[in-house]
Amino acid sequence: MLQRRHLLGLTAATIGGLAAPSLVRAQPAWPNRSIRLVAQFPPGGLVDTVARLMAPMMAQVLGQSVVVENRAGAGGIIGTDVVAKAPADGYTLLVSHASVHVFSTATRPTLPFDPINDFTHMMHLVEAPNIILVRADSPYQTLEQLLTAARTRPVRYGSSGIGSAPHLLGAMLSSEAQAPNLDHIPYAGSAPAMQDLLARNIESMVDPITTNVQQMRDGSLKALAVSTPQRLAAFPNVPTFAELGFPKLTSAQWLGLSAPKGLPAPIAERLTAIMPTILARPELAARFTDLQTMPRNPPPAGDAFVSIMRREITEWTAVARQFNIVVG
DSSP states (O other): OOOHHHHHHHHHHHHHHHHHHHHHOOOOOOOOOOOOEEEEEEEEOOHHHHHHHHHHHHHEEEEEEHEEOOOOGGGGHHHHHHHHTSSSSEEEEEEHIIIIIIIHHHOOOOOOOOHHHHHEEEEEEEEEEEEEEEETTTTTTTHHHHOOOOOTTTEEESSSSTHHHHHHHHHHHHHHOOOOOOOEEOOOHHHHHHHHHHTTTTSSEEESSSGGHHHHTTTEEEEEOOSSSSSSSSSSTTTTTTTTOGGGGGEEEEEEEEEEOOOOHHHHHHHHHHHHHHSSSSSHHHHHHHHHHBOSSOOOOOOHHHHHHHHHHHHHHHHHHHHTTOOO
């Protein structure tokens, strides 16, 4: 009897031991609570605008609220680092940005994260061309007029920060145009730069087109050039940098969807599957068209997205070294 009880006890313990791993593996269906979508720049800019357009539609498809959380600072590095160090459980996502994953990588000796390997990069979302802007009443009504002035006297251009895409584009323009007095004035984001432009404290600004479209339409701002390969259908009077003799300034700033490293494959696969459908929704597509901030068709995902990142890091690191642009 004692032996039988011992065997029964051993059997129960063994079964319990075998059952434990399966209980550990059993996870509730994702998502079963709110998801935070981190925007690593202040409200009102490119990242925040796109995040707030997508969040409610993601929530509809996923059946849980998607809350945009602005974690700004250090040119987007603070918010990006928050995501890099968050649990890889699908409840913290990042609107990843070329400004951080490419341009900060190209211009900073160190970052608190690896821009490739510390993330699960799911897909490229949209991209926005860059423009050089002046006030509508500026004495510089063409790019050549602005550059001619900058060959003999200081002409300031604002950007969203040292080492940002607009900073590097401005440095390239100054060099290519032999306009050494095109002086860079960095700001902690696009919004304060725009305030100084409108207040006449600077003469021009390089910025993504997204948050400037309305002011271009209402006539308070004028774009002198755009970084697209061809002119924008919505702004046919704005020439491209390429047609004005600066083909190296053909570029765009992309946004993507990323998560911490180690995101479970089923979650990554589900997000990658639903996002193209969300981006293609008529109401969202119309808004992106209005903002001149468009997805690629089809959107690069997974390894294709990472390949874009790696190539651009190489290209812009060379530019940063050429102009000795080092942050920190």
